[in-house]
Amino acid sequence: MDSIEMPRRQFLGQSAALVTSAAVLNSPLLMQAFAAQPGEEIIPWSDQPPADPGVARGVIQNLQRWEDLDWLTPNSQFFNIAHYNHPHIDEQDWSLEITGLVRKPGRFRLSDIRARPRHELSFTLECAGNNGRPSFLTGIGTAQWAGTSLAAMLREAGLLDTGIEVVFVGADTGEEQVRDIKVPTSFARSMGVGDSMGPDNLLCYEMNGAPLPPEHGFPLRLIVPGWYGIANVKWLRRIEVRATRLENRFMGRDYVTIREEKHDGRTEWVETSVGRAQIKSAPARVVREGGHYKIVGMAWGAPIARVEVSIDSGPWQIATIDPTRQEKYAWRLWSLDWPASAPGEHAITVRAVGADGSVQPAPTDPQIAGKHTYWESNGQITRHIRLS
Numbered sequence: 289m290d291s292i293e294m295p296r297r298q299f300l301g302q303s304a305a306l307v308t309s310a311a312v313l314n315s316p317l318l319m320q321a322f323a324a325q326p327g328e329e330i331i332p333w334s335d336q337p338p339a340d341p342g343v344a345r346g347v348i349q350n351l352q353r354w355e356d357l358d359w360l361t362p363n364s365q366f367f368n369i370a371h372y373n374h375p376h377i378d379e380q381d382w383s384l385e386i387t388g389l390v391r392k393p394g395r396f397r398l399s400d401i402r403a404r405p406r407h408e409l410s411f412t413l414e415c416a417g418n419n420g421r422p423s424f425l426t427g428i429g430t431a432q433w434a435g436t437s438l439a440a441m442l443r444e445a446g447l448l449d450t451g452i453e454v455v456f457v458g459a460d461t462g463e464e465q466v467r468d469i470k471v472p473t474s475f476a477r478s479m480g481v482g483d484s485m486g487p488d489n490l491l492c493y494e495m496n497g498a499p500l501p502p503e504h505g506f507p508l509r510l511i512v513p514g515w516y517g518i519a520n521v522k523w524l525r526r527i528e529v530r531a532t533r534l535e536n537r538f539m540g541r542d543y544v545t546i547r548e549e550k551h552d553g554r555t556e557w558v559e560t561s562v563g564r565a566q567i568k569s570a571p572a573r574v575v576r577e578g579g580h581y582k583i584v585g586m587a588w589g590a591p592i593a594r595v596e597v598s599i600d601s602g603p604w605q606i607a608t609i610d611p612t613r614q615e616k617y618a619w620r621l622w623s624l625d626w627p628a629s630a631p632g633e634h635a636i637t638v639r640a641v642g643a644d645g646s647v648q649p650a651p652t653d654p655q656i657a658g659k660h661t662y663w664e665s666n667g668q669i670t671r672h673i674r675l676s
């Protein structure tokens with residue numbers, strides 16, 4: 289089965305009103321404007337990062353070229369990140385524990401979780417470090433994730449009023465140095481009780497119609513749509529409700545954004561834990577069909593109202609957004625015809641504008657310029673290309 293077709297079929301399966309408009313919107317002509325076509329020639333970017341991720345070697349794997357990404361990312365093309373080891377878990381030996389400040393602690397096998405009501409959603413998962421370094425441009429992908437509701441399981445466990453934090457612990461382990469102590473530790477991230485009870489959070493066992501692949505967290509991972517990748521804990525083995533905050537490496541030391549902010553005319557350096565996804569866009573590829581060029585890309589991180597493209601620092605031009613694939617947590621495809629393309633080197637910059645009027649920041653915006661760490665780098669992206 290070609291997994292690329294899946295969301296479209298699912299989209300067509302929705303309410304009658306949607307099907308009517310989808311029939312019009314899904315016309316072959318319109319789909320052609322955005323998805324990669326067999327007949328078109330892709331012009332590779334001239335500022336291609338090295339295939340080897342350098343310092344992140346062994347942590348980040350399976351990075352793709354933007355040119356090869358499409359609306360849905362097949363499992364074989366999905367990047368993966370593992371900060372510690374890569375656990376290979378046998379379903380028979382595995383269970384999920386829900387424990388801590390709950391009235392009814394419990395242990396669940398994969399079959400128990402699969403027997404619960406199933407939910408599916410498309411979500412664009414982006415590493416918070418994506419674009420923070422010159423060699424890391426494609427730590428992003430969109431999959432159709434399936435699982436059961438986290439909120440429903442927490443509700444059944446019965447949260448006690450004393451609990452403020454829900455900690456999600458993975459089966460992968462490592463060692464950290466904290467001051468003079470060597471700490472043997474498991475990968476873990478946490479969220480406040482309110483965020484954990486978000487109605488769309490999934491305990492996820494399926495990715496693009498297949499059981500979760502080992503490198504993406506088999507048998508179970510957390511999917512927190514609308515948050516950066518780090519919140520989406522893989523190889524989940526324990527959920528624990530606690531009365532104090534987790535301040536481990538992935539909450540309080542690494543994945544911390546350090547930014548200069550102005551308060552009352554004074555500069556203050558502020559350190560915050562990586563959180564929700566932020567508005568962002570990128571050009572994916574320039575294609576030639578006959579003598580005609582077109583720029584195609586994605587926009588994500590917030591509800592998108594508009595995408596604008598500037599070529600060689602020229603005026604912002606409004607791109608056409610693919611009306612057929614509108615899912616709450618997945619990126620939108622957009623395209624712009626480029627009739628005035630001339631031979632030589634060109635710079636292509638994109639910015640997304642949100643439904644709330646927010647604009648993806650320029651590199652000179654204090655939000656980006658005042659940032660001293662590479663996390664949450666949602667500044668406007670410029671790519672370079674040479675046309676012959």
Ligand SMILES: Nc1nc2c(c(=O)[nH]1)N[C@H]1C(S)=C(S)[C@@H](COP(=O)(O)O)O[C@H]1N2
Pocket residue numbers: 366367368369370371372413414415416458459460475503504505516517518519520521522523
């Ligand atoms: N248990 C565990 N979960 C994890 C990680 C990890 O190292 N261990 N890495 C996180 C990070 S930094 C990202 S960006 C996403 C990547 O998800 P993927 O590997 O499925 O693409 O997983 C997150 N979940």
Ligand SMILES: [Mo]
Pocket residue numbers: 369414415416417517518
């Ligand atoms: Mo990440």
